[in-house]
Amino acid sequence: MYLDELKLGQSAVIEELCDQLAAIKLLEMGCLPGEEVLMKLKAPFNDPIAIEIDGNLISLRKAEARRIRVKLIAK
Amino acid sequence: MTEKIKIALIGNPNTGKTSLFNALTGLRQKTGNFPGITIEKKTGYIDLNKNLIAEITDLPGTYSLFARTADEAIPLEILLNDNHPQHPELVVYIADATNLKRNLILLTQIIDLKFPVILVLNMIDQAEAQGVKIDLAKLEENLGIPVVATNARKKTGLPKLLSLMATHQKPSTLSFFGKHLNEVEHIQAETHSPVRFKDALHYYKSKNKTLFQKYGQEAPDIADYDSGVLQREDLLYRHKKTKAILDEIIHKGTLMGFKKRQDRLDKILTHKFWGYVIFLAILFLIFQSIFDWAAYPMKLIENTFSWLANSARAVLPPGILSHLICDGILAGLSGVLVFIPQIAFLFFFITVLEDTGYLARVAFLMDRIMRKFGMNGKSVVPLISGTACAVPAILATRSIEGYKARLITIMVTPLMSCSARLPVFILLIGIAIPSKMVFGLLNMQGLALMAMYLLGFFAALGGAMVFNAVLKPNKKQYFILELPVYRFPNWRNIVHTVIKKVQTFISQAGKIIVAISIVLWFLASYGPGNRFENIDKKYASSINYGSPEQKKAIEIQVRTEKLENSYAGEAGKLIEPIIRPLGYDWKIGIAIITSFAAREVFVGTMSTLYGLEGQDPNFSQLKTNMQKAKYANGASVYSFATAISLLLFYVFAMQCMSTLAVTYRETMSWKWTMIQLFYMSGLAYIASLIAYQLLK
Numbered sequence: 001m002y003l004d005e006l007k008l009g010q011s012a013v014i015e016e017l018c019d020q021l022a023a024i025k026l027l028e029m030g031c032l033p034g035e036e037v038l039m040k041l042k043a044p045f046n047d048p049i050a051i052e053i054d055g056n057l058i059s060l061r062k063a064e065a066r067r068i069r070v071k072l073i074a075k
Numbered sequence: 076m077t078e079k080i081k082i083a084l085i086g087n088p089n090t091g092k093t094s095l096f097n098a099l100t101g102l103r104q105k106t107g108n109f110p111g112i113t114i115e116k117k118t119g120y121i122d123l124n125k126n127l128i129a130e131i132t133d134l135p136g137t138y139s140l141f142a143r144t145a146d147e148a149i150p151l152e153i154l155l156n157d158n159h160p161q162h163p164e165l166v167v168y169i170a171d172a173t174n175l176k177r178n179l180i181l182l183t184q185i186i187d188l189k190f191p192v193i194l195v196l197n198m199i200d201q202a203e204a205q206g207v208k209i210d211l212a213k214l215e216e217n218l219g220i221p222v223v224a225t226n227a228r229k230k231t232g233l234p235k236l237l238s239l240m241a242t243h244q245k246p247s248t249l250s251f252f253g254k255h256l257n258e259v260e261h262i263q264a265e266t267h268s269p270v271r272f273k274d275a276l277h278y279y280k281s282k283n284k285t286l287f288q289k290y291g292q293e294a295p296d297i298a299d300y301d302s303g304v305l306q307r308e309d310l311l312y313r314h315k316k317t318k319a320i321l322d323e324i325i326h327k328g329t330l331m332g333f334k335k336r337q338d339r340l341d342k343i344l345t346h347k348f349w350g351y352v353i354f355l356a357i358l359f360l361i362f363q364s365i366f367d368w369a370a371y372p373m374k375l376i377e378n379t380f381s382w383l384a385n386s387a388r389a390v391l392p393p394g395i396l397s398h399l400i401c402d403g404i405l406a407g408l409s410g411v412l413v414f415i416p417q418i419a420f421l422f423f424f425i426t427v428l429e430d431t432g433y434l435a436r437v438a439f440l441m442d443r444i445m446r447k448f449g450m451n452g453k454s455v456v457p458l459i460s461g462t463a464c465a466v467p468a469i470l471a472t473r474s475i476e477g478y479k480a481r482l483i484t485i486m487v488t489p490l491m492s493c494s495a496r497l498p499v500f501i502l503l504i505g506i507a508i509p510s511k512m513v514f515g516l517l518n519m520q521g522l523a524l525m526a527m528y529l530l531g532f533f534a535a536l537g538g539a540m541v542f543n544a545v546l547k548p549n550k551k552q553y554f555i556l557e558l559p560v561y562r563f564p565n566w567r568n569i570v571h572t573v574i575k576k577v578q579t580f581i582s583q584a585g586k587i588i589v590a591i592s593i594v595l596w597f598l599a600s601y602g603p604g605n606r607f608e609n610i611d612k613k614y615a616s617s618i619n620y621g622s623p624e625q626k627k628a629i630e631i632q633v634r635t636e637k638l639e640n641s642y643a644g645e646a647g648k649l650i651e652p653i654i655r656p657l658g659y660d661w662k663i664g665i666a667i668i669t670s671f672a673a674r675e676v677f678v679g680t681m682s683t684l685y686g687l688e689g690q691d692p693n694f695s696q697l698k699t700n701m702q703k704a705k706y707a708n709g710a711s712v713y714s715f716a717t718a719i720s721l722l723l724f725y726v727f728a729m730q731c732m733s734t735l736a737v738t739y740r741e742t743m744s745w746k747w748t749m750i751q752l753f754y755m756s757g758l759a760y761i762a763s764l765i766a767y768q769l770l771k
Contacts, residue, residue: 017307020302020303020304020307021302021303022553022555023303023307024139024141024303024306024307024310025138025553025555026555027306027307027310027311027314028138028139028141028177028180028181028310029138029177029555029557030176030177030314032310032311032314040338040341041341041345041439041558043345043347043439043440043442043443044347044443045443047442047443048439048442048443048452048554050341050345050439050558054176054177055173055174056174056177056557057341057557057558057559057560058555058556058557058558059435059438059439059442059554059555059556059557059558060553060554060555060556061442061446061553061554061555064553064554064555
């Protein structure tokens with residue numbers, strides 16, 4: 001599944017950053033494979049979204065979230 | 076003999092870098108642009124001891140040295156290029172102590188460039204309040220550099236930082252780069268040089284193969300770097316290394332209370348409905364301040380200048396010098412300084428919104444709408460500020476990341492109807508539209524005024540779409556944005572920023588505005604040949620006789636005739652054939668030319684042309700006089716068609732040299748300044764032409 005599919009309040013572990021160039025920016029901001037993310041905010045039409053990772057809130061567009069493969073953490 | 080040491084201030088965005096810079100240098104700062112690009116360069120000075128002065132450059136915040144945008148390219152360029160005037164001898168790296176993990180990525184890159192580095196752990200008290208404990212001695216040991224804990228807002232830790240700045244010279248002996256980026260390693264192994272990461276970045280940035288040819292080696296593949304493979308590997312490697320360091324020395328506590336408050340604020344401020352309502356309410360407050368509250372200090376500035384001009388006129392001997400100083404230079408200066416209250420108010424609000432972390436939420440809320448027009452969430456504030464005045468609005472585009480989005484925002488912001496258009500609109504609507512009520516409660520003139528504002532707004536969006544389609548997309552656009560934690564504004568920092576913005580505006584845009592004012596003054600005050608003398612002669616006998624009213628009438632007659640015969644009047648007649656199809660006569664031509672300085676000059680010029688005092692336009696009298704104006708054949712000059720055509724002209728035309736000056740300053744490009752001038756004026760001409768030809 002991909003990051004944009006998470007519902008508010010759901011957590012997941014990042015598995016792969018599929019967009020090669022966006023990956024650099026994401027890595028700089030601490031989004032790396034193995035890290036846990038929490039879906040925190042969604043703007044109208046679910047775009048952009050904001051995720052929490054390592055205590056930081058990061059906003060990204062839906063298209064960018066679509067290129068981040070994650071594994072849902074079952075609660 | 077005083078020596079100078081060059082120091083660069085580097086760090087991630089939102090780490091309090093600018094607060095520290097302000098705390099260190101106070102008002103001993105210079106702002107300018109980095110050569111050739113539009114990013115603001117801030118340099119400040121501080122005496123470290125009797126013989127040593129530090130020149131500190133505040134570099135734009137960035138997350139790593141792998142640059143993709145113009146802003147991010149600056150630190151890279153300055154650090155790699157030994158000949159760059161800002162190339163530092165020492166780097167002061169600011170890290171947010173509450174968020175050390177991510178902050179260390181860029182730090183290790185800079186350590187690998189082999190600069191002497193001092194790590195400043197800012198907001199240490201907040202980290203402690205959140206239960207984060209950091210073993211500073213161990214951190215120093217693991218990074219090989221000195222560490223200072225500070226709170227830039229409260230100025231703690233600064234003395235220690237200053238003494239380190241004066242003495243620290245040794246680069247760290249440790250290195251943190253991933254082997255993969257270090258393709259040049261095998262060459263450097265022969266020379267035992269310690270600057271391998273720097274060489275690698277150099278090579279990939281300049282694509283200069285001589286380094287490898289010198290050693291008879293084949294250069295590594297640039298494509299691997301350009302596609303981001305090497306950067307990603309480097310970043311992953313650094314994450315692994317810094318994680319290992321931090322696990323040892325950081326103790327993370329729980330911070331439930333703090334987090335809960337933050338979450339609650341976000342729930343409200345980014346709410347799908349209330350988020351927008353709150354944003355609108357804040358906008359309304361900003362508007363109110365710019366339209367209403369700023370009006371008082373603006374009036375004060377104008378009055379001060381007219382008092383100054385009158386006093387100077389009384390003191391100076393009459394003649395060209397007095398004329399130039401009073402009507403040219405002082406009027407020009409007044410035209411610049413009158414913007415200060417609006418700029419100060421706007422930047423006060425923007426800085427507060429930015430400082431508290433709210434502006435990032437606005438960008439989050441508005442991004443999807445703005446994206447359709449080639450802009451992004453951060454374009455909202457400048458566009459809306461443009462309805463007050465395009466000058467501070469364009470200065471506010473600085474916060475927009477991405478050159479294209481920023482350029483589009485700059486180009487279309489002046490289409491938003493600014494407050495200077497208001498007097499023009501009111502005058503012309505008063506002539507064209509009857510003050511009748513429709514549906515019992517809506518005034519037609521009010522509706523017309525609103526229509527003008529809406530027209531400007533939609534023109535701005537349409538213009539953005541066109542620019543978006545025409546401009547080459549510069550790489551892929553991302554909108555990955557940190558939403559920083561909410562903080563209380565740092566008032567000292569805000570006052571500082573407002574003062575700096577005002578100073579920058581006066582020194583940069585001011586020069587151009589004053590210069591053009593003087594030129595326009597000359598054109599309106601002098602005429603070809605001895606026409607002016609002839610006018611003076613013509614009235615010389617009658618001006619000294621008669622009642623005060625008669626004298627005054629003659630003075631006005633003289634002024635009107637002089638304006639007609641001035642170079643500006645000549646120009647009005649010269650452009651008459653061009654503006655005739657829009658329904659304008661040469662008098663309107665003069666007003667268009669003089670109001671190129673600023674739109675509101677239109678009303679003043681009309682007052683002069685229609686025999687009223689220039690200083691204090693009496694609207695209703697002026698309106699009546701204009702409505703009475705007739706062509707030789709008896710037709711009204713200000714017919715409905717002409718008035719509508721003029722209205723449209725002032726909605727679209729770039730009649731504001733202050734805006735042009737600021738556009739030039741912000742884009743550093745005459746090309747884009749000229750494109751802005753011509754596309755807006757072209758749009759104005761075509762719209763007015765169509766309107767007049769259809770309505771006449």
